[in-house]
Amino acid sequence: MAVPTKTEHSGRTVVHDWSLTTADATGDAISVPGSSDRTVQLIADTAGSATCILEGSLDADPDTGTFTTLTDGQGNAISGTSTIIEMVAENVLFVRPRLSTVGSGALWSVRLFSRSTMR
Numbered sequence: 001m002a003v004p005t006k007t008e009h010s011g012r013t014v015v016h017d018w019s020l021t022t023a024d025a026t027g028d029a030i031s032v033p034g035s036s037d038r039t040v041q042l043i044a045d046t047a048g049s050a051t052c053i054l055e056g057s058l059d060a061d062p063d064t065g066t067f068t069t070l071t072d073g074q075g076n077a078i079s080g081t082s083t084i085i086e087m088v089a090e091n092v093l094f095v096r097p098r099l100s101t102v103g104s105g106a107l108w109s110v111r112l113f114s115r116s117t118m119r
Contacts, residue, residue, distance in 0.1 A: 035114035048106030056092030
């Protein structure tokens, strides 16, 4: 699985970055339950006919949990075959990106921006 990097910013904000490839198509799940404000950017560095999605789970164990595609503010699945940026509607325990259609030679960068509403 693709391991994310985490960068903290001012104002209780964090950016998690994953790099997904044809060979490493699922990102490690992260937990950001105190962050109800989230935006994701799916960046097709080399789309490679792949489809990139953002998934979430409420299961206690991300390694055995069931993940479902998350949606934007209009209820559309967060899914792209080219670069997109969307707000994330659901507040789930775990979040991960995944190439649902792996494609050939795909390279995707995924950035999740989150802002904690907890003090």
